[in-house]
Structures are given as structure tokens and as C-alpha cells.
Amino acid sequence: MLKDLGRAAVCRHHDDEALKHSNSLLPFRSIIPALESSHALAHAIKIAPTMGKDKVLLVNLSGAATRI
Secondary structure (H helix, E strand, C coil): CCCCCCCCCCCCCCHHHHHHHHCCCHHHHCEEECHHHHHHHHHHHHHHHHCCCCCCCCCCCCEEECCC
């Protein structure tokens, strides 16, 4: 429904690309995202530089929090 309304986009990333970005949150908040969330994170990292500074990018994550 959100895609049809133009409020969401459907995209694809290979698992290797998603896994490359999966540990990018670990140093900041000790978060290890699930593989599915890592796909969203990979896309967010890809499109963020193309967005205006007045835009907000929200990524919903699932996974595990760990203490380092």
C-alpha cells in the first residue's frame, strides 16, 4: 500500500552488501542488526548522500543489542 501511494520504495541488495554494513552501528550503539534490517541499512547508506540536508531518513531495525 505504501509503495502504491508513493510513500515507500522497494529495493534489493545482496546479502553480502547487507552484511558489509551490518556492523556499522556497533561502535555507536552496540547494535547488531538482523540480516533483514541490514538490507534496509545498506540501502539507507546508499541513498543518504543523495538526500537534502533538510530531509530525514528513518530505518526501522530489529536485531540484538550487546555491551562491548
